[in-house]
Amino acid sequence: MTTREETNxxxxxxxxxxxxxxxxxxxxxxxxxxxLGAAVTLQVRATVSKTMNIQLxxxxxxxxxxxxxxxxxxxxxxxxxxxxxxxxxxxxxNSNVRYAFIVTPNNQVLAHTFGDGxxxxxxxxxTVETMEHHRTVILETDEGKIWDTAVPIFDGQxxxxxxxxxxQQLHQTVENITTQLLxxxxxxxxxxxxxxxxxxxxxxxxxxxLVRATQAVGRGDFSHRVNRWANDEIxxxxxxFNKMTVQLAHAxxxxxxxxxxxxxxxxxxxxxxxxxxKRIARELHDSTSQTLTSLLIGLRALGDxxxxxxxxxxxxELRNIAARTLDDxxxxxxxxxxxxxxxxxxxxxLERHIADCRRHYPINLDLAVNGLESxxxxxxxxxxxxxxxxxxxxxxxxxxxxxxxxxxxxxxxKVITIIEDDGKGFNPNQASHNNNHLGLYGIRERIELLSGxxxxxxxxxxxxxxxxxxxxxxx
Amino acid sequence: xRQICVLTLIILSLxxxxxxxxxxxxxxxxxxxxPTIEDQAVxxxxxxxxxxxxxxxxxxxxxxxxxxxxxxxxxxxELVQRRTYAETNQLLQAGEVxxxxxxxxxxxxxxxxxxxxxxxxxxxxxEAVYYSVLIxxxxxxxxxxxxxxxxxxxxxxxxxxxxxxxPTFLVTELGYNPTNFFxxxxxTYSHDNAxxxxxxxxxxxxxxxxxxxxxxxxxxxxxxxxxxIIHRSSAFAIxxxxxxxxxxxxxxATLQEILLAxxxxxxxxxxxxxxxxxxxxxxxxxAYQPIRDILADTPPLTP
Numbered sequence: 001m002t003t004r005e006e007t008n009x010x011x012x013x014x015x016x017x018x019x020x021x022x023x024x025x026x027x028x029x030x031x032x033x034x035x036l037g038a039a040v041t042l043q044v045r046a047t048v049s050k051t052m053n054i055q056l057x058x059x060x061x062x063x064x065x066x067x068x069x070x071x072x073x074x075x076x077x078x079x080x081x082x083x084x085x086x087x088x089x090x091x092x093x094n095s096n097v098r099y100a101f102i103v104t105p106n107n108q109v110l111a112h113t114f115g116d117g118x119x120x121x122x123x124x125x126x127t128v129e130t131m132e133h134h135r136t137v138i139l140e141t142d143e144g145k146i147w148d149t150a151v152p153i154f155d156g157q158x159x160x161x162x163x164x165x166x167x168q169q170l171h172q173t174v175e176n177i178t179t180q181l182l183x184x185x186x187x188x189x190x191x192x193x194x195x196x197x198x199x200x201x202x203x204x205x206x207x208x209x210l211v212r213a214t215q216a217v218g219r220g221d222f223s224h225r226v227n228r229w230a231n232d233e234i235x236x237x238x239x240x241f242n243k244m245t246v247q248l249a250h251a252x253x254x255x256x257x258x259x260x261x262x263x264x265x266x267x268x269x270x271x272x273x274x275x276x277x278k279r280i281a282r283e284l285h286d287s288t289s290q291t292l293t294s295l296l297i298g299l300r301a302l303g304d305x306x307x308x309x310x311x312x313x314x315x316x317e318l319r320n321i322a323a324r325t326l327d328d329x330x331x332x333x334x335x336x337x338x339x340x341x342x343x344x345x346x347x348x349x350l351e352r353h354i355a356d357c358r359r360h361y362p363i364n365l366d367l368a369v370n371g372l373e374s375x376x377x378x379x380x381x382x383x384x385x386x387x388x389x390x391x392x393x394x395x396x397x398x399x400x401x402x403x404x405x406x407x408x409x410x411x412x413x414k415v416i417t418i419i420e421d422d423g424k425g426f427n428p429n430q431a432s433h434n435n436n437h438l439g440l441y442g443i444r445e446r447i448e449l450l451s452g453x454x455x456x457x458x459x460x461x462x463x464x465x466x467x468x469x470x471x472x473x474x475x
Numbered sequence: 476x477r478q479i480c481v482l483t484l485i486i487l488s489l490x491x492x493x494x495x496x497x498x499x500x501x502x503x504x505x506x507x508x509x510p511t512i513e514d515q516a517v518x519x520x521x522x523x524x525x526x527x528x529x530x531x532x533x534x535x536x537x538x539x540x541x542x543x544x545x546x547x548x549x550x551x552x553e554l555v556q557r558r559t560y561a562e563t564n565q566l567l568q569a570g571e572v573x574x575x576x577x578x579x580x581x582x583x584x585x586x587x588x589x590x591x592x593x594x595x596x597x598x599x600x601x602e603a604v605y606y607s608v609l610i611x612x613x614x615x616x617x618x619x620x621x622x623x624x625x626x627x628x629x630x631x632x633x634x635x636x637x638x639x640x641x642p643t644f645l646v647t648e649l650g651y652n653p654t655n656f657f658x659x660x661x662x663t664y665s666h667d668n669a670x671x672x673x674x675x676x677x678x679x680x681x682x683x684x685x686x687x688x689x690x691x692x693x694x695x696x697x698x699x700x701x702x703x704i705i706h707r708s709s710a711f712a713i714x715x716x717x718x719x720x721x722x723x724x725x726x727x728a729t730l731q732e733i734l735l736a737x738x739x740x741x742x743x744x745x746x747x748x749x750x751x752x753x754x755x756x757x758x759x760x761x762a763y764q765p766i767r768d769i770l771a772d773t774p775p776l777t778p
Contacts, residue, residue, distance in 0.1 A: 076530030077556045098503070109509050117506030125501060142502045157534055 021207070022200040029196035030189060037185025045178055052170045056096065060147040061134050063094055064163035068151040071102060075158040080111065087113045090163065098146055098166035103127075104159045130156025144168055206234045210241060222249030266449060274337065274382060281333040289333075292326040331356075338385075346381045347372050350388060350406065361396050364403040371410035380470060383446045384408065384417055390439045391419045391466060399423025399464065410472075417468040425464050428456040443468075519551035520544065520726075523575040525563045526632060527714070528667040528687055530556050536690075537576075539746045546742075547733045558664050560632045567591060570721035574730060578714050579766050580636035586760065590720040594727065595734045596713050596758035599686060603713045603756055606685035607637035609645075609706035610673050617680065618705055620645045628657040629669045629678035636766055638666060641708055642682035644773045653774065667691055674701040686713070690751045712762035716755070731757075 016024065067090050074083040083102065090100045091113045099122075101112030109118055128135040128150035139146040147165040206229045216224040222245050228235045296319055303315035333339075334356070341349035347369040354367045375381070388406055395404050401423030408417050440456075443466070447454045452470035522541060524533050533556055545552040555572050557563050560581040566572045568589045577585065585591030596603045611617045617626075620642065631638025646653045661678070663669040666687035672678045685707070692698050716734065718727050737743030738754035747754060 073530040076534060077526070077558045079558065114506055116508075118509045119501060119503050119506050121501050122503070139501050140499045142499045142504055146501075146503075154531060154534065157538070 021204050022197070025200045025203070026193060026196045029192045033185065033189045033192045037181065037188065041178055041181040041185065044181060045174055048174055048177055049170070052173065053167070056147050056165050056167060056170060057136055057149075059094070059096055060136055060149040060163055060165040061151075063090060063097055063100075063165065064149040064151040064161050065134065066090070067100055067102075067163055068153040068161035071161055072154045072158050075102065075110065075153060083111050087111055094165075096165045096169055098143065098164045100161070100163045102153070102159055102161055103150075105156060110159060126150045126162060128152050128156075128160055139164070144171065202230075203234075205229065206238060210234075210238065213241060213245070217245055217248065220252070222246075222252060263449060266445065270446070270449075277336040278342075281337040281339065284329050284333040284336070285339070288329050289326060292322055292329065295322045296326065341381060341385055342378075345372070345375050346384060346408070349381075349385055350408070353385070353389060353392075354406070357392060357396070363396070363401060365392075366403075366405040368405070368407045368409075370408070372408065376410070376415065376472070380415065380450060380472070383450055384415065384468075384470070387417070387443050387446055387468065388419065390443055394439050395419075395421045395423060395464075399425075401463070414469055414471045417466075417470075419466045419468075420463065422463040425458045425460050425462050427460060428458050517550055519553040520548060520574075521553045521555050521572040523555045523557070523563050523566055523572040525560045525575065525577045525581060525714075526556065526558060526665045527576075527578060527635075527684060528690075529665045532665070532667050536750055539749045543737075543742060543746045544730075544733065548729070560634045564588075564591070567717065567719035570719055572719070573722055573726065574716060574718050576714065577717050578632070578635050578637075579711060579763060580634050580640050580770060582715055582717055583763055583767055583770060584634060585717065591717045592720070592727075593758055593760060594716045594718050594731055595755040596715045596762075597750070597752035598754050598756045599713070599752055601753065602710070603758055603762070604710035605637065605713045606710060607641035607682050607708040608685045608688055608704045609642065609680060609682050610670065610688070610702050611680045611705050612673055612676055613699075613701050613703050615679060615703075620680075620706060621649055622705075623680045624651070624656055625658045626679035627677070628660045629672040629681035630660055630662050631666050631669045631681070631683065632664055633662060635666075635684075636711070636770075637684045637708075638669060638682055640770060640773055644769050645682075645706070647773060670698070670702065674698060680705075684714070686751060693751070709765075711766055712758065715758055 019027070067086065070086055071083055073079075074086060087100045087102070091097045099113050101114075101118075102110040103123065104110045107123070109123060112118055122139075125139050126135060126137045126148045130152050132152065134149050134151045136147055136149040139148050143166060145167040147167070149163055149165075151161045151163075153159050153161050206226065209226045213224045213226045224245065225242050226238045228238045299315050299319040299322060303312050303319065306312055306315065334352070338349050338352060340352055350367055350369065354365050357363075358365055376384075388408075392404065392406070395401050399421045401421035404419070404421040404423075406417070406419050408415065410416075444454050447468060447470065450470045452468060455467040456464065457467070458464035522537070522544070524537050526533070528536065534554065537554055541552045541554050555566065557566065560578050563572075563575055563577060564581055564585045567575050567577075567585060568591075574594060577591075582591060582593070586593075599605070609620060611623070617623050628642070630642070633639060643653045646656045649656075661672075663672055663681075666683040669678070669681040669683050670688060670691050673681045688704075718730075734755040735757070737747055
């Protein structure tokens with residue numbers, strides 16, 4: 001197949017595919033009926049024309065032979081009146097006869113049916129040898145085709161009889177037949193269209209119902225069922241569709257149940273983790289810090305009480321170690337669970353965390369918090385704090401960024417958090433399945449538990465942006 | 476798309492076939508008067524043959540004679556036919572024909588009316604005589620004219636001697652009125668048609684020229700299975716060849732000479748054979764006296 005044909009067939013498909021089944025079936029029926037009608041009409045026209053042409057020729061021959069036989073005596077006895085009468089009768093008795101005339105052996109017109117005058121060139125248009133049976137020629141005249149037959153009268157001794165048969169009636173007949181056939185074709189077309197419309201309604205009704213049902217399934221409505229209208233392929237399709245929706249509904253139920261379990265489990269894990277961290281932080285703060293403080297006070301007292309400079313120095317060293325340990329314990333407790341998050345809220349906690357980060361990492365860090373005058377629900381505060389913590393840890397570990405910023409903004413019914421850096425970036429599509437990005441997975445998990453959304457914009461060499469949106473439930 | 480184009484082309488071409496028309500070569504509506512038939516440069520000799528036999532039969536029998544005369548005279552000769560004997564006589568009287576083969580009663584009428592003259596008479600079996608024969612269908616019970624009373628009778632020509640005058644004479648002899656002796660009569664205007672009318676049962680009887688009858692039987696022997704002769708008249712002088720009163724004496728003499736010499740010429744004998752004659756002889760008006768007598772005894776006939 002050449003390219004052009006392919007293009008044509010594509011175009012054909014585009015046209016055929018662009019219309020619905022109803023139009024296709026109607027089109028097929030209409031095209032078939034019209035094609036058949038046209039073919040039959042043309043065939044009948046051709047056949048009738050051919051048959052009638054043969055008949056006209058035969059009629060022309062028989063009329064002129066009859067005329068020749070009957071005219072013989074009249075010509076021989078010079079009975080011109082009877083001869084003229086005979087010609088007129090020949091014309092009158094056969095509606096196809098256009099003219100009749102007698103030619104003498106000297107090639108002169110003896111009698112004719114034209115009344116006034118005689119058509120030019122007609123006399124020489126046909127002739128016949130004396131021994132011939134007849135000779136027929138088709139003359140093209142201003143009145144259409146004329147089958148002109150010449151028959152010798154009395155073996156040519158009395159001249160030649162000429163009769164012209166016109167095809168006007170034939171044309172009329174052929175036109176009538178054509179008209180009737182075309183009317184029949186149109187009637188059959190009308191019936192065909194009605195039938196096809198009915199047929200397409202029967203055919204497309206179950207299909208349209210299936211379409212509506214699949215749309216419902218697409219929306220997540222598995223309760224839709226379709227009727228089995230007919231015992232055919234479409235009926236089978238309906239059955240199998242119904243079976244599929246039942247199974248889908250079942251699967252969806254199972255999935256929802258599992259999801260619920262998972263959410264509850266994850267929530268439980270996170271809550272337990274937070275509680276555990278809180279307990280350890282408090283323990284570190286309350287018990288370990290107190291002990292270390294007591295140790296510090298004890299070491300100071302020991303140093304002051306002992307006059308020996310060696311022991312004094314030694315006690316100072318120990319007191320410094322104890323003071324650093326106390327700092328470390330504070331830091332650890334803060335990281336585990338900043339009590340400031342529970343006590344003063346998210347902005348303050350973030351502020352302190354950022355300040356800590358600035359101390360420990362060589363990077364420009366910005367924080368902007370808007371609209372958080374009132375406290376957010378504790379689970380959201382915790383989640384946003386942990387997400388920010390995780391994201392910043394990722395930036396410090398992997399991004400090689402110079403600058404990073406955190407923006408938290410409360411809108412009417414949601415909290416938007418944006419964390420950006422100018423680091424080396426990554427391909428977010430490949431990140432989700434990478435173990436190095438377990439942190440990202442944790443972020444996503446936390447957001448989904450709160451019915452929020454996470455959008456990651458990043459490409460290699462162009463930094464990373466996390467857009468986090470968490471709805472605030474009306475409660 | 477290309478298929479659609481092809482289909483359209485086919486349909487258009489088919490429509491085109493029916494609508495296109497060749498340029499007419501003849502205009503039937505454009506008529507002009509026919510040229511009048513010009514007088515021939517050479518005046519032909521015109522020969523008329525009375526309708527003893529049908530026009531076609533006449534042409535078949537007499538065309539060889541016409542051709543023979545034409546070659547002897549070295550001028551065209553035309554055969555002129557008319558339906559009735561009377562019309563032939565009128566042609567002779569008007570000089571529209573030069574010589575004519577006429578029936579005996581037509582000769583007598585023409586001779587007495589306008590001076591028709593005897594040229595020669597054909598001779599068959601050494602006699603210049605003929606008979607009127609009464610014929611009936613083969614299975615007819617009729618044995619004489621008396622048995623044909625109340626039947627259908629076919630006359631040849633209104634003034635034919637053998638076909639009209641003689642049978643009427645027979646009826647008169649039987650003592651009947653000829654006008655109501657037959658149930659019905661009709662004219663066939665030639666003897667061969669009268670023979671066929673009886674053979675085909677259209678008529679129950681007819682009287683015909685014996686020469687024509689013999690000639691017909693000779694051509695179609697099966698006729699004797701359909702016909703039989705129930706009466707034969709006495710011999711009458713044969714129908715003659717005559718000239719009109721206006722013929723030039725020299726032409727008359729030449730024609731007589733040619734006709735009389737025909738049996739000495741092989742060509743002429745062939746022509747005589749096709750006419751059913753042996754030769755031509757001269758004949759006197761007196762030979763037709765018996766016919767004149769019978770005509771005188773027969774009541775006047777309506778045509």
